[in-house]
Amino acid sequence: MAVIVLATIHEPPCVVIKMPMSAEAARGIQRETGTLAALRGDRRLGAWRDLMPRPCTSGKVGAQSYRVDVALRGRPALDRVQHGAARERMLDTAAEAIHVLHRTTATTVLGDAGLARRWVDEPLDELLRHGGRRKSLAPGLERLRDELHDALGGGTLSAAWIHGDYWLGNLLFSGERSTPAGIVDWDGAAPLELPLHDLLHLLLYTRRLVTGAELGQIVHQQLSGRAWSSQERRLLDRYGAWRQDGSLSDRQALLLYWLRHVALHARQHPAPAPYRYRIWERRNVDPVLEAL
Ligand SMILES: Nc1ncnc2c1ncn2[C@@H]1O[C@H](COP(=O)(O)OP(=O)(O)O)[C@@H](O)[C@H]1O
Ligand SMILES: [Mg+2]
Numbered sequence: 677m678a679v680i681v682l683a684t685i686h687e688p689p690c691v692v693i694k695m696p697m698s699a700e701a702a703r704g705i706q707r708e709t710g711t712l713a714a715l716r717g718d719r720r721l722g723a724w725r726d727l728m729p730r731p732c733t734s735g736k737v738g739a740q741s742y743r744v745d746v747a748l749r750g751r752p753a754l755d756r757v758q759h760g761a762a763r764e765r766m767l768d769t770a771a772e773a774i775h776v777l778h779r780t781t782a783t784t785v786l787g788d789a790g791l792a793r794r795w796v797d798e799p800l801d802e803l804l805r806h807g808g809r810r811k812s813l814a815p816g817l818e819r820l821r822d823e824l825h826d827a828l829g830g831g832t833l834s835a836a837w838i839h840g841d842y843w844l845g846n847l848l849f850s851g852e853r854s855t856p857a858g859i860v861d862w863d864g865a866a867p868l869e870l871p872l873h874d875l876l877h878l879l880l881y882t883r884r885l886v887t888g889a890e891l892g893q894i895v896h897q898q899l900s901g902r903a904w905s906s907q908e909r910r911l912l913d914r915y916g917a918w919r920q921d922g923s924l925s926d927r928q929a930l931l932l933y934w935l936r937h938v939a940l941h942a943r944q945h946p947a948p949a950p951y952r953y954r955i956w957e958r959r960n961v962d963p964v965l966e967a968l
Contacts, residue, residue, distance in 0.1 A: 677694060677695070677704070678697055679692060679694050680692065681747065688747070689747035690746075690747050691732075692729070693742055693744050693745075694745065695740060695741070700943065702741060704944075708861075708863040709731060711863075711866075712728055712729060712862060716728065716730075720780050721777070721781075724780070727773065727858055727859045728858075728859060729746070729748060729858070729862070730745060730746045731743050731744070732744050732745065732746055748858030749848070749857040750847075750848030750858050751849065753766055753844060754885065757882065757885045757886060763882065763886070764907055767844075767879070767907060767911065768907075769854055769856055770842075770847055770856055770878055771875060771878060771915055773859065774838075774839060774842055774859070774874045774875075775871075775915050777837055778837070778871035781836045781837040781867065782835070782836045783868070784832050784833070784835070785832065785834075785868055786830070787827075787829060787830055788828075791828055792828050795824070795828065796821060796828070796935070797821065799935045799938075800821050800935065800939070802939040802943055803935075803938060803939055803942055804817055806942045806949040806953060807949070807957055807961070813962075813965070816965030816968060819968055820935070820965070820968060823931070823968070824931060824935070827924060827932075831923060833918075833924075834871070835867075835868045835869055836867075838865060838866060839859060839864070839874050840862075840863075840864025840865045840866060840869070840873060840874070840936075841863070841877070842874035842875075842877050843878060843881035843885075844885065846860050848860065869936075870918070870929075870932060870933075871915070871917060872916065872917070872924075872929045872933055873936055873937070875911065875912070875915050876929065877933065879912075880898070891960055892959050892962065895934045896964055896966065896967045898926075898930055899931075899968075900967055938960055941960075
Protein backbone atom coordinates (compact mmCIF):
# COMPACT_ATOMS: atom_id res chain seq x y z
CA MET A 677 0.00 0.00 0.00
CA ALA A 678 1.34 3.43 -0.88
CA VAL A 679 0.14 6.10 1.54
CA ILE A 680 0.65 9.77 0.68
CA VAL A 681 -0.02 12.32 3.41
CA LEU A 682 -0.60 15.83 2.04
CA ALA A 683 -0.10 19.01 4.05
CA THR A 684 0.49 22.66 3.35
CA ILE A 685 3.92 23.69 4.67
CA HIS A 686 3.81 24.36 8.45
CA GLU A 687 0.20 23.13 8.62
CA PRO A 688 -1.14 19.78 9.86
CA PRO A 689 -1.95 17.15 7.18
CA CYS A 690 -5.25 17.72 5.36
CA VAL A 691 -5.76 14.62 3.20
CA VAL A 692 -4.31 11.14 2.86
CA ILE A 693 -4.25 9.19 -0.42
CA LYS A 694 -4.08 5.40 -0.17
CA MET A 695 -3.10 3.41 -3.27
CA PRO A 696 -2.96 -0.40 -3.24
CA MET A 697 0.12 -1.75 -5.05
CA SER A 698 -0.86 -5.44 -5.19
CA ALA A 699 -4.00 -7.53 -5.65
CA GLU A 700 -4.06 -8.41 -1.94
CA ALA A 701 -3.62 -4.74 -0.99
CA ALA A 702 -6.55 -3.89 -3.31
CA ARG A 703 -8.71 -6.46 -1.50
CA GLY A 704 -7.44 -5.03 1.80
CA ILE A 705 -8.52 -1.47 1.01
CA GLN A 706 -11.93 -2.74 -0.09
CA ARG A 707 -12.31 -4.60 3.21
CA GLU A 708 -11.23 -1.48 5.06
CA THR A 709 -13.71 0.74 3.19
CA GLY A 710 -16.49 -1.73 4.07
CA THR A 711 -15.46 -1.76 7.74
CA LEU A 712 -15.31 2.03 7.96
CA ALA A 713 -18.79 2.28 6.44
CA ALA A 714 -20.20 -0.36 8.79
CA LEU A 715 -18.75 1.20 11.94
CA ARG A 716 -19.53 4.77 10.89
CA GLY A 717 -23.13 3.60 10.46
CA ASP A 718 -23.22 2.24 14.04
CA ARG A 719 -24.73 5.10 16.02
CA ARG A 720 -24.05 3.37 19.33
CA LEU A 721 -20.39 4.35 18.84
CA GLY A 722 -21.27 8.07 18.89
CA ALA A 723 -18.32 10.48 18.91
CA TRP A 724 -15.86 7.59 19.18
CA ARG A 725 -16.22 7.30 15.39
CA ASP A 726 -14.20 10.52 15.02
CA LEU A 727 -11.13 8.38 15.73
CA MET A 728 -11.65 6.50 12.47
CA PRO A 729 -10.50 7.60 8.99
CA ARG A 730 -13.19 9.30 6.94
CA PRO A 731 -12.99 8.35 3.24
CA CYS A 732 -14.15 11.25 1.04
CA THR A 733 -13.64 9.93 -2.48
CA SER A 734 -12.18 6.98 -4.36
CA GLY A 735 -11.61 5.97 -7.97
CA LYS A 736 -9.13 4.76 -10.57
CA VAL A 737 -6.44 6.39 -12.69
CA GLY A 738 -5.74 3.87 -15.43
CA ALA A 739 -5.34 0.56 -13.60
CA GLN A 740 -4.37 2.23 -10.31
CA SER A 741 -7.14 2.54 -7.74
CA TYR A 742 -7.00 5.07 -4.92
CA ARG A 743 -8.97 6.30 -1.93
CA VAL A 744 -8.73 9.77 -0.43
CA ASP A 745 -9.37 10.18 3.32
CA VAL A 746 -9.66 13.31 5.41
CA ALA A 747 -6.48 13.40 7.53
CA LEU A 748 -6.96 12.68 11.21
CA ARG A 749 -5.40 14.89 13.84
CA GLY A 750 -2.44 13.68 15.86
CA ARG A 751 0.79 12.05 14.87
CA PRO A 752 2.37 8.60 15.06
CA ALA A 753 4.30 8.22 18.31
CA LEU A 754 6.73 5.40 17.62
CA ASP A 755 9.61 7.77 18.39
CA ARG A 756 8.39 7.88 22.01
CA VAL A 757 8.12 4.13 22.50
CA GLN A 758 11.55 3.75 24.09
CA HIS A 759 10.63 6.32 26.73
CA GLY A 760 9.11 4.31 29.62
CA ALA A 761 6.67 6.86 31.06
CA ALA A 762 5.40 8.03 27.65
CA ARG A 763 4.98 4.42 26.55
CA GLU A 764 2.98 3.55 29.65
CA ARG A 765 0.65 6.49 29.08
CA MET A 766 0.15 5.57 25.43
CA LEU A 767 -0.59 1.95 26.29
CA ASP A 768 -3.13 2.96 28.94
CA THR A 769 -4.99 5.36 26.65
CA ALA A 770 -4.75 3.02 23.63
CA ALA A 771 -6.20 0.09 25.62
CA GLU A 772 -9.07 2.27 26.85
CA ALA A 773 -9.77 3.63 23.34
CA ILE A 774 -10.23 0.21 21.74
CA HIS A 775 -12.16 -1.08 24.75
CA VAL A 776 -14.93 1.35 23.79
CA LEU A 777 -15.31 -0.44 20.43
CA HIS A 778 -15.28 -3.85 22.11
CA ARG A 779 -17.71 -2.90 24.86
CA THR A 780 -20.16 -1.15 22.55
CA THR A 781 -20.35 -3.94 19.96
CA ALA A 782 -20.13 -6.88 22.41
CA THR A 783 -22.26 -9.93 21.81
CA THR A 784 -22.22 -13.58 22.84
CA VAL A 785 -21.16 -16.38 20.49
CA LEU A 786 -21.34 -20.14 20.89
CA GLY A 787 -18.09 -22.11 20.61
CA ASP A 788 -19.56 -24.51 18.08
CA ALA A 789 -18.19 -26.12 14.91
CA GLY A 790 -18.83 -23.00 12.82
CA LEU A 791 -16.84 -20.85 15.21
CA ALA A 792 -14.01 -23.40 15.38
CA ARG A 793 -13.88 -23.37 11.59
CA ARG A 794 -13.59 -19.57 11.48
CA TRP A 795 -11.21 -19.06 14.42
CA VAL A 796 -9.09 -22.23 14.15
CA ASP A 797 -9.41 -24.19 10.90
CA GLU A 798 -9.37 -21.32 8.40
CA PRO A 799 -6.25 -19.61 9.83
CA LEU A 800 -4.50 -22.97 10.28
CA ASP A 801 -5.27 -23.93 6.70
CA GLU A 802 -3.85 -20.59 5.54
CA LEU A 803 -0.57 -21.41 7.34
CA LEU A 804 -0.52 -24.95 5.97
CA ARG A 805 -1.13 -23.68 2.44
CA HIS A 806 1.83 -21.32 2.67
CA GLY A 807 4.13 -23.73 4.48
CA GLY A 808 2.98 -26.56 2.20
CA ARG A 809 6.34 -27.95 1.23
CA ARG A 810 7.62 -28.12 4.82
CA LYS A 811 6.39 -31.45 6.09
CA SER A 812 7.78 -30.68 9.58
CA LEU A 813 5.18 -27.93 10.07
CA ALA A 814 2.05 -30.07 9.83
CA PRO A 815 2.25 -32.14 13.07
CA GLY A 816 2.59 -29.03 15.27
CA LEU A 817 -0.25 -27.25 13.49
CA GLU A 818 -2.48 -30.32 13.83
CA ARG A 819 -1.72 -30.49 17.58
CA LEU A 820 -2.70 -26.85 17.80
CA ARG A 821 -5.95 -27.57 15.91
CA ASP A 822 -6.90 -30.23 18.49
CA GLU A 823 -6.01 -28.02 21.44
CA LEU A 824 -7.97 -25.02 20.19
CA HIS A 825 -11.00 -27.08 19.17
CA ASP A 826 -11.08 -28.37 22.75
CA ALA A 827 -10.69 -24.82 24.09
CA LEU A 828 -13.76 -23.56 22.23
CA GLY A 829 -15.69 -26.80 22.80
CA GLY A 830 -19.32 -25.77 23.16
CA GLY A 831 -19.02 -22.90 25.69
CA THR A 832 -20.08 -19.29 25.18
CA LEU A 833 -17.65 -16.45 24.56
CA SER A 834 -17.92 -12.70 24.41
CA ALA A 835 -17.14 -11.41 20.90
CA ALA A 836 -17.16 -7.94 19.32
CA TRP A 837 -15.85 -5.87 16.43
CA ILE A 838 -12.05 -5.76 16.61
CA HIS A 839 -9.47 -3.62 14.82
CA GLY A 840 -7.31 -6.65 14.08
CA ASP A 841 -3.91 -4.91 13.81
CA TYR A 842 -3.97 -2.78 16.93
CA TRP A 843 -0.38 -1.74 17.57
CA LEU A 844 1.01 1.67 18.43
CA GLY A 845 2.06 2.26 14.79
CA ASN A 846 -1.61 2.35 13.81
CA LEU A 847 -2.49 5.04 16.35
CA LEU A 848 -2.12 8.78 16.05
CA PHE A 849 -1.66 10.65 19.33
CA SER A 850 -2.21 14.26 20.22
CA GLY A 851 -1.17 16.46 23.10
CA GLU A 852 1.05 16.04 26.10
CA ARG A 853 -1.26 13.46 27.67
CA SER A 854 -0.80 11.15 24.70
CA THR A 855 -4.49 10.68 23.98
CA PRO A 856 -5.38 8.79 20.80
CA ALA A 857 -6.67 11.18 18.13
CA GLY A 858 -6.90 8.58 15.40
CA ILE A 859 -6.86 4.83 14.76
CA VAL A 860 -5.85 3.91 11.19
CA ASP A 861 -5.34 0.76 9.11
CA TRP A 862 -8.61 -1.14 9.52
CA ASP A 863 -8.03 -3.80 6.91
CA GLY A 864 -7.70 -6.61 9.49
CA ALA A 865 -10.90 -5.59 11.30
CA ALA A 866 -13.87 -7.92 11.65
CA PRO A 867 -17.07 -8.34 13.65
CA LEU A 868 -17.72 -11.27 16.02
CA GLU A 869 -14.08 -11.69 17.02
CA LEU A 870 -12.41 -11.95 20.41
CA PRO A 871 -11.38 -8.55 21.85
CA LEU A 872 -8.28 -10.31 23.22
CA HIS A 873 -6.74 -9.98 19.75
CA ASP A 874 -6.46 -6.20 20.05
CA LEU A 875 -5.31 -6.18 23.67
CA LEU A 876 -2.66 -8.89 23.27
CA HIS A 877 -1.41 -7.40 20.01
CA LEU A 878 -1.08 -3.97 21.63
CA LEU A 879 0.89 -5.39 24.57
CA LEU A 880 3.07 -7.92 22.77
CA TYR A 881 3.81 -5.78 19.74
CA THR A 882 4.92 -2.99 22.05
CA ARG A 883 7.35 -5.48 23.58
CA ARG A 884 8.55 -6.18 20.07
CA LEU A 885 9.09 -2.46 19.44
CA VAL A 886 11.02 -2.08 22.71
CA THR A 887 13.20 -5.21 22.52
CA GLY A 888 13.42 -5.85 18.77
CA ALA A 889 12.51 -9.52 19.39
CA GLU A 890 10.34 -11.32 16.83
CA LEU A 891 6.69 -11.83 17.78
CA GLY A 892 7.16 -15.63 17.54
CA GLN A 893 9.90 -15.44 20.17
CA ILE A 894 7.78 -13.24 22.43
CA VAL A 895 4.78 -15.59 22.23
CA HIS A 896 7.12 -18.55 22.84
CA GLN A 897 8.42 -16.90 26.03
CA GLN A 898 4.90 -16.18 27.23
CA LEU A 899 3.76 -19.76 26.56
CA SER A 900 6.81 -20.99 28.46
CA GLY A 901 5.68 -19.18 31.62
CA ARG A 902 7.32 -15.77 31.44
CA ALA A 903 5.59 -13.30 33.76
CA TRP A 904 3.64 -10.31 32.47
CA SER A 905 5.10 -6.92 33.40
CA SER A 906 3.19 -5.02 36.09
CA GLN A 907 1.58 -2.69 33.53
CA GLU A 908 0.66 -5.59 31.24
CA ARG A 909 -0.91 -7.37 34.23
CA ARG A 910 -2.87 -4.28 35.18
CA LEU A 911 -4.25 -3.87 31.64
CA LEU A 912 -5.01 -7.59 31.37
CA ASP A 913 -6.88 -7.45 34.66
CA ARG A 914 -8.89 -4.46 33.46
CA TYR A 915 -9.59 -5.41 29.84
CA GLY A 916 -8.82 -9.14 29.53
CA ALA A 917 -12.40 -10.44 29.61
CA TRP A 918 -11.31 -14.07 29.21
CA ARG A 919 -9.56 -13.83 32.58
CA GLN A 920 -12.60 -12.44 34.38
CA ASP A 921 -15.20 -14.83 32.96
CA GLY A 922 -12.86 -17.85 32.89
CA SER A 923 -13.79 -18.62 29.28
CA LEU A 924 -10.17 -19.26 28.20
CA SER A 925 -6.79 -19.74 29.84
CA ASP A 926 -3.98 -17.28 29.08
CA ARG A 927 -2.36 -20.02 26.99
CA GLN A 928 -5.48 -20.52 24.87
CA ALA A 929 -5.91 -16.75 24.50
CA LEU A 930 -2.29 -16.37 23.38
CA LEU A 931 -2.59 -19.20 20.88
CA LEU A 932 -5.83 -17.86 19.35
CA TYR A 933 -4.29 -14.38 19.12
CA TRP A 934 -1.05 -15.59 17.57
CA LEU A 935 -2.87 -17.83 15.08
CA ARG A 936 -5.10 -15.05 13.73
CA HIS A 937 -2.16 -12.69 13.48
CA VAL A 938 0.19 -15.02 11.61
CA ALA A 939 -2.58 -16.20 9.27
CA LEU A 940 -3.36 -12.58 8.34
CA HIS A 941 0.32 -12.07 7.60
CA ALA A 942 0.45 -15.26 5.52
CA ARG A 943 -2.58 -14.09 3.50
CA GLN A 944 -0.56 -11.12 2.26
CA HIS A 945 1.86 -13.45 0.46
CA PRO A 946 1.21 -15.57 -2.61
CA ALA A 947 1.22 -19.36 -2.12
CA PRO A 948 3.56 -21.17 -2.66
CA ALA A 949 5.31 -18.61 -0.56
CA PRO A 950 8.47 -16.73 -1.55
CA TYR A 951 11.80 -17.09 0.30
CA ARG A 952 11.15 -13.97 2.40
CA TYR A 953 8.04 -15.64 3.80
CA ARG A 954 10.06 -18.73 4.72
CA ILE A 955 12.42 -16.62 6.85
CA TRP A 956 9.48 -14.92 8.54
CA GLU A 957 7.86 -18.31 9.13
CA ARG A 958 10.99 -19.70 10.82
CA ARG A 959 11.04 -16.69 13.14
CA ASN A 960 7.35 -16.42 13.88
CA VAL A 961 5.71 -19.81 13.42
CA ASP A 962 8.37 -22.39 14.36
CA PRO A 963 9.14 -20.98 17.87
CA VAL A 964 5.47 -21.10 18.85
CA LEU A 965 4.99 -24.67 17.61
CA GLU A 966 8.13 -25.63 19.56
CA ALA A 967 6.51 -24.32 22.75
CA LEU A 968 3.38 -26.51 22.42
N1 LIG B 1 -6.61 9.24 7.83
C1 LIG B 1 -5.33 9.45 8.18
N2 LIG B 1 -4.98 10.59 8.79
C2 LIG B 1 -3.70 10.84 9.13
N3 LIG B 1 -2.68 9.99 8.90
C3 LIG B 1 -2.96 8.81 8.29
C4 LIG B 1 -4.30 8.48 7.91
N4 LIG B 1 -4.27 7.27 7.32
C5 LIG B 1 -2.98 6.87 7.33
N5 LIG B 1 -2.19 7.79 7.92
C6 LIG B 1 -0.73 7.73 8.12
O1 LIG B 1 -0.16 6.82 7.19
C7 LIG B 1 0.42 5.70 7.87
C8 LIG B 1 0.18 4.43 7.08
O2 LIG B 1 -1.21 4.22 6.94
P1 LIG B 1 -1.89 2.81 7.24
O3 LIG B 1 -3.35 2.94 7.00
O4 LIG B 1 -1.45 2.35 8.59
O5 LIG B 1 -1.28 1.89 6.10
P2 LIG B 1 -0.24 0.68 6.11
O6 LIG B 1 -1.07 -0.49 5.67
O7 LIG B 1 0.79 1.08 5.12
O8 LIG B 1 0.31 0.49 7.50
C9 LIG B 1 -0.22 5.71 9.25
O9 LIG B 1 0.62 5.11 10.22
C10 LIG B 1 -0.42 7.19 9.50
O10 LIG B 1 0.78 7.78 9.97
MG1 LIG C 1 -0.37 0.72 9.45
